[in-house]
Amino acid sequence: MNISTVKGVRMEAIAACVPENKVDNLEFAKAHFEEDMSSNIKALGVVERHVAVKEETTSMDMCVAAAEKIFAEGGVKKEDIGAVIFVTLTPDCLMPNNSTYAQHLLGLGKDVATLDINHACPGYVFGLWNAALIAQNLQKKVLLLDGDINSKYVSPWDKSTALLFGDAGTATVVTPDASAPNWHFTFMSDGSNRDAITVKLGMRYPLKKEYLDYQVWEDGGKRRFIDMYMNGRAVFDYVVDVVPEIANAFMDELETSGEEYEKLVLHQANHFMLKKLAKAIGFDHKTQMPVCMNKYGxxxxxxxxxxxxxELSEPVDHIFMIGMGAGLASGIADISLKGLKNLGVIEKEL
Structure with missing residues (x-):
């Protein structure tokens, strides 16, 4: 197992932004599906989702709003930023990247490094790792933006995805601090099963007129070719069978165990699945596993x-973090949130 240890960095501030428009999942299901979907919604754990209604809204808008909140209220100065990382699978355009335009929109110095990371479910852990390494190397603060506007490529008539996904953007500042506890990361990538979750729009699948037409597929889902496809069973098996092995091996290497951490912060994929994962790696899902997918999907x-x-508005120190899914890939981290300034979630008309 490859383990990366990053010394001398801390998470200084964090903020999030979501569209103010809320979608009630039960009402949405009644409007889009003939059968009763209440049991599905209960298993998913998604009561409502925030979804953008304006056609021009992108992940950029939400991330920039979250970053501006940090600069206005988090005590972080724009001139102290040395790099911008933008994690997204829904950029404004293929070229140029989101991070470079975010630098401009936020009025940051032209000497900052800008980097985009195209990753889905585990993307924040990959982004945090890169932010930590760059902050350590530059001895400058790094602004990590992470946002996706999933509603743009999820069919409202696809049972496996329509009730699950919401839109959101976040900003995190990672700061050099020689006195901070070490951060530890490990990763797993298995591209052989990349089709388990996919959006087939890119150079291998250049846009064609017929890709914009809705059709019923063999799995029963009604969607366009360019919409997200998810094999729920394949993802479930990966999360409950493969991810626990990696997480437990990671804790063995670090000589830690579930009860030593204050919180287990997981990618909000499916509530039933998350409870099984928490149990498999020795965490109490009732007391250690914060959940927000009931509000945001x-x-x-x-x-x-x-x-x-x-969910972590009160001070928290030692946390265990797992992002898992699309790729198929996982990112796992053992980090400290000590001293974090949490500016919460803002809602905007988007």
Whole structure:
């Protein structure tokens, strides 16, 4: 197992932004599906979702709003930022990248480094790792933006995805601090099963007119070719069978165990699935596992930072973090949130 230890960094501030428009999942299901979906919604754990209604809204808008909240109220100065990382699978455009435009929109110095990371479910852990390494190397603060506007590529008539996904954006500042506890990371990637969760729009699948037409697929889902496809069974098996092995091995290497951590912060994929994962790695889901998918749904990689923003308003130190899913890939981290300034979740007309 490869373990990366990053010394001398801490998470200084975090904020999140969601559209103010809320979708009641029971009402949504009644409007889009003939059968009763209440049992499905209960298992998912998604009561409502925040979904953008304006066509022009993107992940950029939400992340920039979250970052501005930090600069206005978090005690972070724009001139202290040395790099911007933007984690998203829904960028404004293929080129140029989101992070470079975010630098401009936020009025940051032109000498900052800008980097985009295209990752879904485990993306925040990958982004946090890169932010920590860059902050350590530059000895400058790094602004980590993580946002996705999932509603743009999820069919409202696809039972496996329509009731699950919401829109959100976050901003995190990672700061050099020689006195901070060490952070530890490990990762797993298995691209052989990449089709378990996929959005087939790119250079291998250039846009065609017929890709915009809704059709019923073999799995029973009604969606466009460009919409997200998810094999729920394959993802479930990965999360409950493979991820616990990696997480337990990681804790063995660190000589820690579940009860030593204050919180287990997981990618908000499916409530039933998360409870099984927590139990498999020795955590109490009732006391250690904060959940926000009941309010925001699955917001892709954004779900970890929005969970911190919305559910960890009280001071928390030692946490265990797992992002898992699309790729198929996992990112696992043992970090400290000591001294974090949590500015919560703001809602905007988007």
């Amino acid at each position: 699955n917001t892709s990689s954004v779900s970890i930072p929005i969970t911190i923003s919305s």
